[in-house]
Amino acid sequence: MTEKTTYRLPIGPIHPALKEPVQFEFEIDGERIVDVDVSLGHVHRSIEWAGTRRNPIQNLYLAERICGICSYCHPVAFSLAVENALDIQVPDRGEYLRVIQGELERMCSHMLWAGVAAHEVGFDTVLYLTWQMREKLLDLTEYLTGNRVTKAITMIGGVRRDITKDMVPKIQETLDYFKENFEKIRHTYLDDKTFKMRCQGVGVLTYDDAIKLCAVGPTTRASGVKKDVRVDQPYFAYSDLDIDYITPDILTGEIHGDVYDRIIQRLLEVKQAIDLMEQCLDKMPSGDIVAEPKPAKLLAMLKKAEGEGIGRHEAPRGEVIHYVKLVSGEENAYTWKVRAPTYNNILPWIPMLKGEQIADIPIVAASTDPCMSCTNRVAVVDRDNKYILNKEELHQMSVEKTRRLLK
Amino acid sequence: MAEKKQLDAKGLVKYFKDEFKTKIKKTTVKKRVVGLEKKESYFVWITIDKSIFKDVIKHLVEYQFPHLAVVSGNDLGKTIELIYHFSLDHGQKFKEISLNIKVEIPKSNPKIETICDYIPGALITEREKQEMLGVIVEGIPDSRRLFLPEDFPKGVYPWRKDGKGMEKVIKNLHEVKK
Amino acid sequence: MAKGLSKSFKKALWVYHCNSGSCNGCDIEIIAALCPRYDVERFGIKLVGSPRHADVLLVTGPVTRQMKDKVLRIYEQMPDPKAVICVGNCGNTGDVFFEGYNLVGPIDNILPVDVHVIGCPPRPEAIINAVAKVWVKLETLEAK
Numbered sequence: 026m027t028e029k030t031t032y033r034l035p036i037g038p039i040h041p042a043l044k045e046p047v048q049f050e051f052e053i054d055g056e057r058i059v060d061v062d063v064s065l066g067h068v069h070r071s072i073e074w075a076g077t078r079r080n081p082i083q084n085l086y087l088a089e090r091i092c093g094i095c096s097y098c099h100p101v102a103f104s105l106a107v108e109n110a111l112d113i114q115v116p117d118r119g120e121y122l123r124v125i126q127g128e129l130e131r132m133c134s135h136m137l138w139a140g141v142a143a144h145e146v147g148f149d150t151v152l153y154l155t156w157q158m159r160e161k162l163l164d165l166t167e168y169l170t171g172n173r174v175t176k177a178i179t180m181i182g183g184v185r186r187d188i189t190k191d192m193v194p195k196i197q198e199t200l201d202y203f204k205e206n207f208e209k210i211r212h213t214y215l216d217d218k219t220f221k222m223r224c225q226g227v228g229v230l231t232y233d234d235a236i237k238l239c240a241v242g243p244t245t246r247a248s249g250v251k252k253d254v255r256v257d258q259p260y261f262a263y264s265d266l267d268i269d270y271i272t273p274d275i276l277t278g279e280i281h282g283d284v285y286d287r288i289i290q291r292l293l294e295v296k297q298a299i300d301l302m303e304q305c306l307d308k309m310p311s312g313d314i315v316a317e318p319k320p321a322k323l324l325a326m327l328k329k330a331e332g333e334g335i336g337r338h339e340a341p342r343g344e345v346i347h348y349v350k351l352v353s354g355e356e357n358a359y360t361w362k363v364r365a366p367t368y369n370n371i372l373p374w375i376p377m378l379k380g381e382q383i384a385d386i387p388i389v390a391a392s393t394d395p396c397m398s399c400t401n402r403v404a405v406v407d408r409d410n411k412y413i414l415n416k417e418e419l420h421q422m423s424v425e426k427t428r429r430l431l432k
Numbered sequence: 433m434a435e436k437k438q439l440d441a442k443g444l445v446k447y448f449k450d451e452f453k454t455k456i457k458k459t460t461v462k463k464r465v466v467g468l469e470k471k472e473s474y475f476v477w478i479t480i481d482k483s484i485f486k487d488v489i490k491h492l493v494e495y496q497f498p499h500l501a502v503v504s505g506n507d508l509g510k511t512i513e514l515i516y517h518f519s520l521d522h523g524q525k526f527k528e529i530s531l532n533i534k535v536e537i538p539k540s541n542p543k544i545e546t547i548c549d550y551i552p553g554a555l556i557t558e559r560e561k562q563e564m565l566g567v568i569v570e571g572i573p574d575s576r577r578l579f580l581p582e583d584f585p586k587g588v589y590p591w592r593k594d595g596k597g598m599e600k601v602i603k604n605l606h607e608v609k610k
Numbered sequence: 611m612a613k614g615l616s617k618s619f620k621k622a623l624w625v626y627h628c629n630s631g632s633c634n635g636c637d638i639e640i641i642a643a644l645c646p647r648y649d650v651e652r653f654g655i656k657l658v659g660s661p662r663h664a665d666v667l668l669v670t671g672p673v674t675r676q677m678k679d680k681v682l683r684i685y686e687q688m689p690d691p692k693a694v695i696c697v698g699n700c701g702n703t704g705d706v707f708f709e710g711y712n713l714v715g716p717i718d719n720i721l722p723v724d725v726h727v728i729g730c731p732p733r734p735e736a737i738i739n740a741v742a743k744v745w746v747k748l749e750t751l752e753a754k
Contacts, residue, residue: 070631070672071710074590078709087706093635093731109464109475117468137638156645174635174731239500239553250523252499257519257528260464264471264526310468335475335517335530337501346517348504360591362504364557369501372553396634581676581712590711 053383061378063371076361081107081181081327081349082320084358088347089175091363092396094137097130098340099347099363100179105260105336106349107181111327116313119183120262121305125196126170126178127261127338128298128305132203133162134341135291135298138394139214142288145387146223147424151213158206165199168192181323183315193306200299207296214288219427224285228377228389231282238372242343244393246272247290248282254339266304271297284392291394328356342366342394367395384426438521439495441474441529448478451491455481471526479534486545488533493550496520498531500547503557505565507593511536512565514544537567539594546571564591622654623745626664626688630681630717632671635731636698640668643734650738661687666744668737669721672700672707673714685721691752693724693744697737702726 051058072091076084081103088099101123108115136159143151163173170176170186178184188196214220230240235248245252251270255263271293273279273286280286317323333350343366350360370393377389439447445459458479465472480488492498498518506513518531537544546569547554558569559578566589569575577584629637643650644657658664661684673681685694694717699705701717717723724747727740 070674070707071590071712072707074711075707075709090633090635090706090730093633093638096633096635109462112464120467153646156642157647160642160645160647173733174638236497237552239551252522256525257522258473258530259466259471259526260473262467264467265469269525270523308468335532337519337530344501346501348502348515348517350506360504360506362502364502368556369553371556 051378051383051386058378058381058383058386061375063374073361073363077357077359080324080356081351081358082324084361085179085181086177088363089177091365093174094134094396095130095340095342095345095365096175097126097179098338098345099365100177101127102336102338102340102345102347103349103361104179104181105338106334106347107327107336107351108334109336110332110334110349110351111330113182113316115183115316117262117310118187118312119314119316121309122184122188122314123179124262124266125188125302125305126176126184128302129162129166129169131298131341132295133159133166134394135295136162138291138341138391139210139288142388142391143214145391146220147427148219154213155210158203158210161199161202165196168195180315181327182317183313185315187314188309196302196306200302203295203299207292207299211292214292220288221285223385223388223427224283224288224392226281226283227381227385228284228392229282230373230377232280234373234376235282238376239369240343240373241366241369242340242394243287243290243294244343244370244373246270247280247286249274249280252344254337254344258337260337262305265308266301268297268301284388287392324356327351329353340366342396343370365396367393370395382426441476444476444520444529444531445478447495448488448491452480452484452488455484457481473526473528473530475530475532477532477534479536482535482537482544485535486547489547489550492518492531498551500551500554500557503554503561505561505567505591507565507591508536509594511538512542512567513537514561514567516547542566543568543570545569546573548573563589565589566592622656623665623741623748624658624663625655625666625668625741626658626661626684627668627670628681628684630669630671630677630701631674631713632698632700636670636700639731639734640670640697640737643737648734648738650741655741661685662689664688665692665748666741667692667694667721668697669694669701669717670697672704672710673717673720674712675714676712678714678720681717682720691748693748694721695725695727695740695744696723697727697740698732699728699730702728705730 051061072087076087079087084103085100088103089096091099107113136155140152140155140159143155166176167173169188169192170178178186230244230248232249235245235250241252249272251272253270256268256270271290273289275293276289317326330351331353333348336347338345345366346364348360348362349358352359373393374390378386381389441461445461449456449459456478460477462475462477463472464475498520499522501517501519504515504517506515513534513536516533518533519528520531521528535544544567546558548558555572555574556578558572559575561567562569562575563577563580627637627640642648661667667685667688669681696702696717700707703716704713707713714720725740725744727736729736
């Protein structure tokens, strides 16, 4: 390729940037990265194939275990697809309850991400701080749904549990706690000299690249593209609420598209989520929470029905889309296609990582908040090579760079 | 990307029908109404003939650069049906239109042109269709396997429902010698 | 935990976590066990970055075909005495993914497991309980 020899450096599948297996292959020249190749497939569990062997209500529970962090958005997108295919109308109270659960999950996921990003830069204390705050959200989730992580609150046509009047004070108490401490988090991340040195100007994704590569979620909004399924297409109760696109220039006035902008983007989204939940609690109408409460009747209706539909939802990481095709006479879905947001955010890694140093790989990869288990529903090949960095070494390099910058 | 007058769902259907006339086999416009304020969202489904596929994509890109969400596939017996899920008009509150283009290709000659030269973000989803359905995408820049392991047998396509799918899965996979 | 402790383990247990294709639910609960609410570090248990320093292996996920030999390699790199904890339903029986064509079966078929933790995902308290049981088991084995 060039006169100087470049090293090929495979990293993965077990490595520090993520807790999940994915393999990168970098061509490096000294310390700079020249080219990137990503191989996927370590987490393939053949979910779409298994989904055609089960009826749609069982698919809801299978969809939940696609990913533990975004365990609400996959069942909800599946329900939207089935409702779209069969023209099932969800009652209004059910739509508002779905918004509350979705925004709660968004806050949990962004706090998790904030901790992981701090850990990659080397600030373990901030990891403990954000995860301690996240425990309050998990307590609220357990109070409303019964479990911390896999919630099983969605049903085709609505939700399964209601929020009664005596539950509202606890929700309000948690939201107040976050409103008070938001300034503390903002100060830790955005005013710190080290974060600025490590994150500004690193991992840039330009506006044109974001559009051409069809990136989704906070990754693309941090580059200035106004794409947000909640605001673009009305679904749930978002069209009744006061909601707008969020881009980093709301806080700073400029858009660079680097890692620092993505941190700002996610912190602003947490603030927006608190606001949306409060609006929902104010405006919630009364009525049913689900269109058809008896599962047996629902299954009988699904067996007779025919159609195809798509369901899109704005997960914490971007746009989730599910496609379902049903044929009459069969209870099981004929086809089920799942596309998780990280799928579209893989190609943007290539322009983001070119020209960066090796020690920046963990923070840039983590800044797009990848969730490999959503993407793969598979795994990668290992090749023999002379120069293999293992998990500990790569994380150590990232932390050492921070220490060097501090001096 | 010339910014022409923005079309609504029915205008979009007319835009394609005017250009391609009879090669467009079927069009459907679905409307959904949500919320207390009864806002509407539109879903457009267009079935086209395989021969005009690349021209349709070119026509679409000339109107506006679309956002490609994903390509899904159906096994319909003698043919494979590919559905390209696009969405247009992002950035304006509550006005996005969801456009789905369906193409059928025969199993005896499962070839389709790539759209990576117009939309670079389509690479990963086209690679997935190649290994899961056995479609051959002509002109794709990178045709390696994406999700399945390298030692997965060739000629077996997990999403197919004829004999080439995964109907017979031996439960004790790990006992079978590789 | 004070019962059955002998003098052989001068330091506390060091744990290595390996993800063999899980959905991350169990992994989040493992990391939550380290955080100030449950705070397993007060016992001295910590997460290390290399299997060569570890005493206990925490495996999550149904083992996919691609990850099988890597999991075996990690087990072989760990020095004796060692123990394996299987966290979550996926590794124990396969859970909802039992019929997948890319899965190599429960972890029992690949590694000898000492403690099974069930749950989808198991709560952090259950994971700490499992590590405590392994500690007692290793101590009793050392004493023999």
